[in-house]
Amino acid sequence: MFGECHMHVFMNGTDYRRAVMEQREGKCETVVRRNLEAYRRHGVTFVRDGGDHYDASLLARQLAPEYGIDYRTPVFAIHKQGHYGGIVGHGFGDLVEYEALVRDAIAQNADFIKIIVSGIMDFNKAGVLTEASLSSGEIQEMVHIAHEEGMAVMAHANGADAVRSAVLAGVDSLEHGNFMDRDCIQLLAEADTIYVPTVSTIYNLLGDNRFPDREVRELWNRQRDVIAACFEAGVRLALGSDAGAYCVLHGQGIEDEYRAFCLSIGESAKLKVQLMEGEQRIREKFRRK
Numbered sequence: 001m002f003g004e005c006h007m008h009v010f011m012n013g014t015d016y017r018r019a020v021m022e023q024r025e026g027k028c029e030t031v032v033r034r035n036l037e038a039y040r041r042h043g044v045t046f047v048r049d050g051g052d053h054y055d056a057s058l059l060a061r062q063l064a065p066e067y068g069i070d071y072r073t074p075v076f077a078i079h080k081q082g083h084y085g086g087i088v089g090h091g092f093g094d095l096v097e098y099e100a101l102v103r104d105a106i107a108q109n110a111d112f113i114k115i116i117v118s119g120i121m122d123f124n125k126a127g128v129l130t131e132a133s134l135s136s137g138e139i140q141e142m143v144h145i146a147h148e149e150g151m152a153v154m155a156h157a158n159g160a161d162a163v164r165s166a167v168l169a170g171v172d173s174l175e176h177g178n179f180m181d182r183d184c185i186q187l188l189a190e191a192d193t194i195y196v197p198t199v200s201t202i203y204n205l206l207g208d209n210r211f212p213d214r215e216v217r218e219l220w221n222r223q224r225d226v227i228a229a230c231f232e233a234g235v236r237l238a239l240g241s242d243a244g245a246y247c248v249l250h251g252q253g254i255e256d257e258y259r260a261f262c263l264s265i266g267e268s269a270k271l272k273v274q275l276m277e278g279e280q281r282i283r284e285k286f287r288r289k
């Protein structure tokens with residue numbers, strides 16, 4: 001069974017408001033245990049969290065051995081104030097504040113640093129992002145500072161500009177990567193970066209009614225083509241479903257992600273081997289030194 005290389009333990013995949021309420025009501029341990037149990041039930045023994053601001057992933061890492069799970073966490077994700085990312089972490093105003101957040105995560109025994117350098121997709125309008133990405137100079141500095149502290153970097157990036165900047169800055173894993181172009185795929189193929197497309201967040205919306213099906217289908221077609229082109233080009237790929245996000249359930253999510261990959265590329269021994277290799281690299285890189 002594959003590991004889950006991108007999830008958020010405090011979310012439930014169905015109702016974000018309820019997830020927030022449960023944290024506010026002090027039900028963190030109940031939520032964390034429920035979700036760890038879902039991974040155990042699905043035979044998932046490796047989990048990498050994408051962060052939260054409730055310390056839920058910290059508790060999850062502490063409890064995970066009871067469920068036979070090797071759990072990694074950035075503690076919280078780091079975003080620039082005024083930009084996307086507040087739902088999974090803390091914001092910085094300038095790079096001095098950024099560095100302080102990196103040190104704070106390290107002080108809390110983070111396994112790696114998670115940064116957010118772009119917006120998210122608009123599911124009502126295929127091809128559109130909620131905002132422009134951070135500048136390539138900023139992205140470069142953010143990655144450099146984390147690396148100087150000896151930490152691997154997991155980067156949320158959508159859009160060709162953000163993806164290009166993140167890969168050139170040397171991020172250790174690239175998350176989402178929607179709307180990347182050929183140039184990005186070529187850069188990824190030449191880089192050491194592991195790409196985690198989290199396509200379940202789109203694939204699982206097919207037939208759901210929250211967003212227009214035409215737009216969801218268009219997004220799915222685009223990301224499916226990107227995954228196929230990445231595989232063809234020899235990009236290092238790994239499975240992470242963003243479980244906890246809407247329509248992506250803990251435990252089940254990684255099976256959905258694998259199915260979406262098989263639909264994009266076709267199931268083969270080569271695909272399995274490549275995904276296992278990508279996961280293995282994540283296991284090796286994204287751990288406390």
Ligand SMILES: [Zn+2]
Nearest residue numbers: 007008050242
């Ligand atoms: Zn995520």
